[in-house]
Amino acid sequence: MNFRVLITDSLAESGLVILRAASDVDVLYKPGLKGQELLAEVAQSDALITRSGTAVTQDAVLAGQSYTYRFKTFRPGLFWYHSHMAPSNETFAGMYGPIVIENNIDLYHVPTVHKRYFDYAIGAGGDRNTLRRIGRGIDLHNGHAAVESTPPAGGRLVAYWGPPFPESMRSDIELRRRRIEERFGRERAEQMTQYNRNLILFPNLIINDAISVVIRSSFPVSEDYVEITAWALAGVDESPEDRRLRLDSFLTFLGPGGFGTPDDTELLESCQRAFANKEVVWSDISKGAKREHPRHDDELQIRAFWRRWNELMTVGE
Numbered sequence: 426m427n428f429r430v431l432i433t434d435s436l437a438e439s440g441l442v443i444l445r446a447a448s449d450v451d452v453l454y455k456p457g458l459k460g461q462e463l464l465a466e467v468a469q470s471d472a473l474i475t476r477s478g479t480a481v482t483q484d485a486v487l488a489g490q491s492y493t494y495r496f497k498t499f500r501p502g503l504f505w506y507h508s509h510m511a512p513s514n515e516t517f518a519g520m521y522g523p524i525v526i527e528n529n530i531d532l533y534h535v536p537t538v539h540k541r542y543f544d545y546a547i548g549a550g551g552d553r554n555t556l557r558r559i560g561r562g563i564d565l566h567n568g569h570a571a572v573e574s575t576p577p578a579g580g581r582l583v584a585y586w587g588p589p590f591p592e593s594m595r596s597d598i599e600l601r602r603r604r605i606e607e608r609f610g611r612e613r614a615e616q617m618t619q620y621n622r623n624l625i626l627f628p629n630l631i632i633n634d635a636i637s638v639v640i641r642s643s644f645p646v647s648e649d650y651v652e653i654t655a656w657a658l659a660g661v662d663e664s665p666e667d668r669r670l671r672l673d674s675f676l677t678f679l680g681p682g683g684f685g686t687p688d689d690t691e692l693l694e695s696c697q698r699a700f701a702n703k704e705v706v707w708s709d710i711s712k713g714a715k716r717e718h719p720r721h722d723d724e725l726q727i728r729a730f731w732r733r734w735n736e737l738m739t740v741g742e
């Protein structure tokens with residue numbers, strides 16, 4: 426594995442030094458990078474070292490004070506944080522520790538990990554609001570859970586227009602939506618047609634109801650290898666035109682060479698390397714834990730899974 430280190434005079438927007446273990450090191454020195462240019466370089470690198478760090482980003486945090494860093498994670502994996510100042514004295518080492526960024530069954534990874542897809546979908550006429558979705562997480566008990574959110578980025582045959590559907594399909598999709606509304610009422614029809622859903626059936630089955638309807642099952646073969654099988658579902662009375670659109674939709678994101686799956690696979694591999702770090706004993710999955718109504722991009726569904734897992738693993742203890 427090659428290890429790419431970026432050294433820059435500019436400061437990372439996060440104010441953090443990030444490093445990942447690897448064998449071969451390839452060091453790049455790029456002074457003067459700023460803003461988007463800097464972030465783009467960081468995303469290509471396994472490590473970022475900023476040379477100017479001493480009390481430049483902010484004043485020192487003194488005893489009894491606190492400071493909260495807010496930053497966007499750009500990909501999962503194992504990282505570490507390390508702050509220091511005044512290289513010549515005892516505060517040089519500062520505080521340091523590991524950061525594990527997961528790519529679990531969450532929805533908050535979607536806008537960043539799948540940015541390429543959103544660029545494509547919005548560029549092809551998809552709803553911009555898809556980047557500011559609303560939605561909820563639902564605990565279905567016994568480890569089962571669901572998340573749903575709207576508006577979708579891509580089209581749904583039942584029944585929401587979006588890429589990769591051609592413009593000529595808009596009126597037909599709208600007609601389908603109205604028929605569903607007549608049959609099921611407005612509220613239920615809206616939920617059926619305009620919300621994407623992921624249903625997690627404990628322990629190893631997921632139904633994705635989004636740009637395509639897909640059933641996925643996963644079987645761990647060993648502690649570091651999982652086999653996943655996916656089936657794209659179709660209606661029994663599907664027309665040849667619908668079949669073409671459905672398969673196009675499926676392959677656009679969820680297919681093995683689509684916008685989504687290769688990025689997810691790469692990041693899951695990265696997580697897997699991170700999980701090998703035995704010093705990190707806990708994963709924090711508390712996002713939204715205090716919210717009365719957890720959102721789709723909280724971690725309710727992950728807690729539902731692991732609580733059930735824990736129940737089963739500790740039976741009789």
Ligand SMILES: [Fe+2]
Pocket residue numbers: 534535538539685689
């Ligand atoms: Fe993903």
